[in-house]
Amino acid sequence: MVKNKKIYLASPQMLGREREYVKEAFDSNWVAPLGPFVDKLEEDFEKYMPVKNAVALSAGTAALHLAIKLAGVKPGDKVFCSSLTFSASANPIVYEGGVPVFIDSEPTTYNMSSVALEKAFEKYPLPKAVIIVSLYGMPADFDKLLPICEKHGVTVIEDAAESLGATYKGKHVGTFGKYNIISFNGNKIITTSGGGMLLTEDTKAAERALKWATQSREPARHYQHEEIGYNYRMSNVCAAIGCGQFENLDDKVRMKREIFERYVDGFRDIDEIEMITEPEGMESTHWLSIMKISEFSKVRPLDIMTTLEAENIESRPIWKPMHLQPVFAECEFFAHDDKRPVSEELFENGVCLPSDTNMTVEDQERVIEIIKGLFK
Numbered sequence: 001m002v003k004n005k006k007i008y009l010a011s012p013q014m015l016g017r018e019r020e021y022v023k024e025a026f027d028s029n030w031v032a033p034l035g036p037f038v039d040k041l042e043e044d045f046e047k048y049m050p051v052k053n054a055v056a057l058s059a060g061t062a063a064l065h066l067a068i069k070l071a072g073v074k075p076g077d078k079v080f081c082s083s084l085t086f087s088a089s090a091n092p093i094v095y096e097g098g099v100p101v102f103i104d105s106e107p108t109t110y111n112m113s114s115v116a117l118e119k120a121f122e123k124y125p126l127p128k129a130v131i132i133v134s135l136y137g138m139p140a141d142f143d144k145l146l147p148i149c150e151k152h153g154v155t156v157i158e159d160a161a162e163s164l165g166a167t168y169k170g171k172h173v174g175t176f177g178k179y180n181i182i183s184f185n186g187n188k189i190i191t192t193s194g195g196g197m198l199l200t201e202d203t204k205a206a207e208r209a210l211k212w213a214t215q216s217r218e219p220a221r222h223y224q225h226e227e228i229g230y231n232y233r234m235s236n237v238c239a240a241i242g243c244g245q246f247e248n249l250d251d252k253v254r255m256k257r258e259i260f261e262r263y264v265d266g267f268r269d270i271d272e273i274e275m276i277t278e279p280e281g282m283e284s285t286h287w288l289s290i291m292k293i294s295e296f297s298k299v300r301p302l303d304i305m306t307t308l309e310a311e312n313i314e315s316r317p318i319w320k321p322m323h324l325q326p327v328f329a330e331c332e333f334f335a336h337d338d339k340r341p342v343s344e345e346l347f348e349n350g351v352c353l354p355s356d357t358n359m360t361v362e363d364q365e366r367v368i369e370i371i372k373g374l375f376k
């Protein structure tokens with residue numbers, strides 16, 4: 001049986017000089033976890049965000065781990081973290097012996113609820129850090145969240161892995177925390193195949209992170225180590241891909257937003273489908289287009305996912321909240337209100353739709369028609 005053309009959720013797309021830059025890395029023999037493209041990618045981000053220091057690393061998870069260390073998390077310390085996220089947001093807390101405390105979402109952006117955050121602070125006034133995640137390209141509501149953290153004098157770490165290019169009141173997501181991270185994993189808006197970046201205004205912190213990321217070598221001729229180190233630096237070959245990708249970031253944001261708008265248009269007449277709306281002042285990249293189905297609809301997310309799958313089209317559930325994950329079963333959770341937690345409701349009723357910038361308009365129309373067919 002000939003299968004229909006595969007449509008991906010989000011796959012890499014090379015639009016510019018990636019191949020040329022990788023060739024340059026090879027031709028100059030800079031095939032190492034340092035080199036001119038690593039430096040260039042960091043400079044590109046320092047200008048773009050803008051931020052004083054960007055440190056290119058092997059993964060967004062590595063960047064988060066170093067952010068957790070910079071925040072001074074020690075065994076037994078509590079760290080508040082969005083519950084609706086990928087496990088990589090929370091795992092690095094545990095690498096350092098910290099104890100995650102999960103915070104529910106609010107229903108507008110699906111990101112951390114300031115109401116739930118306040119409740120967590122009432123019980124634990126002194127966590128070591130708060131990890132605020134901006135999911136699926138949508139900024140968290142920083143004007144509500146940051147003053148609460150400031151009031152308690154707690155370090156904010158921003159996990160902007162999924163939201164590079166998004167803005168909140170004109171300022172880039174990934175610049176709101178003391179330490180911020182983005183991911184260049186293969187499915188992200190721009191990729192280095194695998195990689196990440198730590199962003200901070202604090203130059204001393206960036207220097208410490210860079211040292212940790214390169215095996216904590218002290219500045220001596222011989223190999224001198226006074227701290228535990230990691231092998232977390234980005235390869236110059238990966239950075240070459242990243243430099244090519246970076247040149248087309250704005251185009252990618254535009255394409256992702258157009259994909260989202262086509263879904264909004266396509267599902268306009270179906271009352272049971274709700275597409276996330278951008279609150280005033282926020283500009284989402286819609287890295288993934290998210291649909292929420294009414295809990296009263298006979299069509300369930302699984303019906304959509306399996307029907308698309310049969311047509312060779314990828315889709316995926318919304319993240320399963322961390323407080324429902326067996327690995328974090330012992331961790332505390334603070335809900336948005338007395339009703340069903342918002343994050344649980346989103347997990348149950350949401351679907352991530354194909355949001356691949358390689359997808360043609362015709363491909364997307366096929367996706368829309370298949371989904372509309374289920375609601376007839």
Ligand SMILES: Cc1ncc(COP(=O)(O)O)c(C=O)c1O
Pocket residue numbers: 059060061062085086088089133159161162182183184185194195196
């Ligand atoms: C919210 C979130 N945080 C962290 C990460 C980790 O990034 P990486 O895969 O680059 O380690 C990801 C994605 O992969 C993510 O989606």
